[in-house]
Amino acid sequence: MEPSADVRIALVGDDSSGKTSIVMSLLEDEWVDSVPQRLDRVLIPADVTPENVTTSIMDCSSSNNTGDESLTAELKQSNVVCIVYSVNDDHSIENVSEKWLPLLRDIYGADHEIPVILVGNKSDGSTNHTEKILPVMEKWPEVETCVECSAKTMKNISEIFYYAQKAVVHPTRPLYEAEEKRLTDKARKALIRVFKICDRDNDGYLNDSELNEFQKLCFGLPLTGAAIEDVKNAVSDACPDGLVDDAISLPGFLYLHLLFIERGRLDTVWTVLRKFGYGQTLKLNEEYMYPKLKIPVGCSTELSPEGIQFVCSLFEKFDEDKDGCLSPSELANLFSVCPSAAFGKEMLSSVETNQRGWITFVGYMAYWNMITLVNVTLAMEHLAYLGFAVSRAERGSKQVTIKDAIRVTRERKKDLSERGTDRKVFQCLVVGAKDAGKTVFMQSLVGRGLAEVAAIGRRHSPYVINRVKVKEDIKYLLLREVDVLSPQDSLSNAETSADVVAFLYDISNPDSFSFCATIYQKYFYRTKTPCVMIATKVEREEVEQSWEVSPEEFCRQHELRRPIKFYNSQIGQSNASVFEQLATMAVFPHLKRVFHFHEFNIHNVAVVSGIVLLAGKMSEAEAEVNHAENTENGTSPSENGNEDEVKEAETDKDKDVQAEEGKPMSKNQIRKARNREKYLERRKEKRVVEKERKKAKRKAMREEGNTEALKKPKVHRMVDSSCKIRVCVDMAFDDLMSDKERRSCVQQLSFAYSANRRADAPLQFYVVNFRDESRKFYDSFTTNQDIFLDTRDLNEAFTDEQIIYLSSESDNVLTELDESKVYVIGGLVDYNRHKGLCHSRAVQKGWKHARLPIDEFVQMKTRKVLTVNHVFEILLQYTVDQDWERAFFHVIPKRKGPERKALEGEKKDEEDEDKTDKAEGAEEETTEGTETVKQEDEGDC
Incomplete structure (x- = not known):
């Protein structure tokens, strides 16, 4: 894990303490006689700094007003503060503890972790003045170190900024308590985790091989035999229980890192900690525990082969008695490096345990598969604390992250289309x-x-x-x-x-x-x-x-x-x-x-086939008995042939009746069931062939340049429609229809749906009471989605005041459509068996009813009964033109012989013309009759 991305140093102190002179001496690498009152922010590139980090230096205001907002803002942007004082000015030294250190606590908080460097400037001579500042360092734990310097003689100028960088990149305070001269609790806990991960055989000690692996992992180089002995000697000399059976124990491991800190080798300790995922606050970094993992919709997460191998190795490592189970102590030991216990009584109830309640290997692996699926974040956190990344990094140079332990599965949609999965x-x-x-x-x-x-x-x-x-x-x-x-x-x-x-x-x-x-x-x-x-x-x-x-x-x-x-x-x-x-x-x-x-068909076919076979054998036995009886009575079988044929015909008829009543199926029904089974087997092949045919057709059209025909018709969604007129089909008549009629009704619904989808402004299309057999037919051949399907009754889906039931028997004429109403079409196909059902249903329920104004605009040669989709399309067309006549002639089939009906004014004109024509005709007939009589008279004469 990399250290902080940049170092932001803030220089504060009294006037004339020499802050600006120190910065100028650093930049010019020599004493500068004339310096400005204050410098702007100075930026030092990473490639010229010892720690290889970008460094910015802020020459903060020296205002005596410690409440200065600009000073506060500058300090809040910094991650290390250098308090500059003059070593030959007692007042300046007093202000370090009286003014500047309290100011930092006011800004950062009493327990802040911003490191502070004390810089004693103007130390031009060889005299050491640190005895005056030592009490301050002991009283204020945030002070990392004190450096005496001279901007005039260039004494320790570069060292100031080196220590400032080091205080940020390798801070002391998170690791070491100077007053107690011991590791902090956080550092101790982190190093214990490091020790347990490196203890591969789980014996509580680091042998030479484990120590060497630790060295290679953290520093990239193995330890020589002499170096290993030096480490052991250093531990054994100062820590009696640090070396046991020639292996370093946990106390010895902790002492070794304490020794590095006290000798100023903070970078060594931080290198170890960062390799194991720790940040500046000695917590595992977020990016270390939770690397970005993209999980598309429809995908799930599982352990990868590497993840499975790692968790298996953990079980083997902590199953000390090798009984295939983890006892409570073994389980606690395994997860002891995690911040919280992974297994409680509640979690143990999720997986397989033995009779003593100890988790088995099967249960342990099941647990990992479970949390990876339902809480992949927790799974990654466990894997991070248990050391997956470092354990895998030892096996190769490839950069390993926790993400390598997780596998994102393929989308379920693709699994369904390919009819297979690797989940x-x-x-x-x-x-x-x-x-x-x-x-x-x-x-x-x-x-x-x-x-x-x-x-x-x-x-x-x-x-x-x-x-x-x-x-x-x-x-x-x-x-x-x-x-x-x-x-x-x-x-x-x-x-x-x-x-x-x-x-x-x-x-x-x-x-x-x-x-x-x-x-x-x-x-x-x-x-x-x-x-x-x-x-x-x-x-x-x-x-x-x-x-x-x-x-x-x-x-x-x-x-x-x-x-x-x-x-x-x-x-x-x-x-x-x-x-x-x-x-x-x-x-x-x-x-x-x-x-x-x-279960519902194949099983029945097998059973019925068995019944038919058994019935056949019984018939053969019965025929033999009848033959014997007839022979004894002197009657030949041929004499009873007609009776047998009649009985057989009656039997077949009875079988059909039984099938209708839900009893064993007839031979014809069995044949149909078998054909259905064969159809299901062939359907997949037919779909593939049809797909290839359409593909070839599209290819040919492309080659001919007919791209317009390739475009799919544009469809529109109800939610985006500007039309909010609601039309509902009421399927309350399902029990009055036969299967054939139900299929026809559902097909009409499908036609209405298609018309609505093609419309520029679709109606709001509802279907209520949609359940039972009709719903089953609908689901079997359509996947239409942009339609409101509801199993509830009409008055449950809408209020009585909203409902207007359409019926040809109604005395009320529908003249316009209102968005606050719901126009209901009866979902019924009965070939005119039932009369007035929609009208009587509306009257019985107390709903408003109306008829379409067909009689006002159209003269029908046949009956006025229209299909569900025709009524729907008429309403849809009316919303486009606001013209009933055009809607009727646009939708009503020509086979019904619709003719335009003359309006009232046109009727009077036609009647006048008829009267005139009749009068003229009568007059002509009278004239002709007179002339004929005359001729006859003349002839007679």
Whole structure:
């Protein structure tokens, strides 16, 4: 670690003490007779200073007013102060302790750490005047040293600034208490850490090899055999317990550095301390402990191979009895160099321990993987104090930082696209109502049973981690309990970004599952995070859950796996299959829907196939019996052929009916299920082929220069839209539609969404009551996001005063759109089976209703019923032109034969024209009739 970047020296003292003369003599390297009253700041480059640091010298004001603001400002900018006094002026010497040293304490504080150099100027002769200043040095601990000089004779001029630089770069005060003649507590603590890190075999002594490694690490050169003996002799002569069995003990190591300080070799001690990360205040530097680590969104942190190797070596070093566990004393010894204890009772509950509560090697490695994932800052701090950087630096010349112990994983988005990951640690969120059994479930991962969980008590860590095998690979599964007291509580982004979520519910508590279902729908519905429901306390009597559907039906609707049962026999079993299943889902999140399909479809196909096979064999046996009976009765099988055909037809019909009622599927349904399975297998290949086809098409268009066609249509977001008109589709009629009608309705929603996205000013698009089967269809083929989807009822999403329900049966005509209202379209496709549902729903609920002004502008050749997307697009088009007629003719399909309807003025003109035409026609007919009669009369005559 490098020393301070620069040295800022402030020179203060009485008038005529010679401050300016000292600086001028330093700059000119000779006595200058005429000097200015005060010099500006002087800057000395680093390459001309002994300590190779940039040095600035401030000739501060000599004002007698110690409250001078400019003087205070100059002193606050400095990091060392030189108090200049005249050795032949007693008043000047008195002012050192009476004026200047108290002033520094007023500015910096009573316990300040700014070093002070006393400079006795005008010492032109050979007489030494230090006896007058010694009492001052003893009384004021901030005084580093005293130098007598002469600006006239150039005596000790350069030494003043050398000591000032040294006081900043290698300060004495943080290391040494002059009155007690001993190391400061901070220095002692820092050197003890250095000693423990260098004690590779953990025997409490530094042998010749360890001492030599220490020398090479800090100073770059090994010690000769003679030099090692000299060091040992120096320690043994002054410190009786400093040398034990020809190895240096901790007291001897501390004495050695005390000896360096007393002999003025402060630079040696500081070199050692800075190599181990310490700064001027004897604390580990921030940049040493926390190097900049870029962690993009979607990435996580794990130990690198170097980090794993280092923490493993620590376990081996401190496992003194080699029993594969760390006893409390061994664990305390390992982390003794850290400022705070890493392991308490609470933290030990997170990992695997033996029967005596001692952490095992597996638990120890799990702990490191856990803190690296959830608190990488703490992990880096531990690694810094434990000496990762210096231990790795010994093995090569490469500059090593704590960052080398950490590995930033690839983005989860990329893992999903490539369907693979190299991550080792995965986080599982554990959610559940109170008393759902979360603690017992989590502690089972580390092998703790009910009695051990009870002994832990309520104060336990929210994390539990252990190793889990996934397809022969070792992964770490970290369970994190979420402290949610009610479904209304919020989850943080960190909590919702887990790799897998486990929802625990008590089957004997009717309200337990609703807690899980609410949290799931609020945070994890339509996300790519794998989720699983886990039923606990399954040995108790199961009660009906208060949620609108059963847990299994809920999982089927939301394409989740069937609820996993966690039995009492699995409590305390770290190898329980549920943990492997959770880890597998976390490692392979792209198989989220495959898990669901496998359980809800493939399993059924296999079962039904078995039933059909069994039924076939039973039919064969029954046919043989019938054949024998017919032979005995003298009846041939052909005579009963028609009856068999009828029975077979009735059987097939019954199977179809049974399938509709949820009973075993028909052959046709089994065939469809198998085809579905094959389709899923082929879909990936088709997508690759389609991707390549589109790629080739784009390439051909580029070669033809058709760049306009390559541009994607511009889309607009609702939040940026200038239009705040709200349009809502009410999906409250889901149960009145068949699957085919639901799919059609959802497709119409998709068309409306596309039109809205292409519009320059999109409407605010809402869908309420969106759940059940229609929601399932929607999620299966669309990923539209810029739309407000809500499972709540219409009157829960909006107030009654805001709602205007659109219905063709309404007597109210919609003439304009109001931003304070919500215009509701009934989400219903029923091929006109149900009449007036939207109107009756609005009337029943007391909501306002209205119809589009179609009759006022359009003459329809067919019925006026429009699809959901047509109504939506008419409203969207109206917001563009404020013209209903144009909106209708822009949207209504031509197949419906829309014709323009004449307005009132135009109708009168048309009626007048019709009357005139009719009158003229009648007159012509009368004339022609008369002429004919005459001709006839003439003919008769």
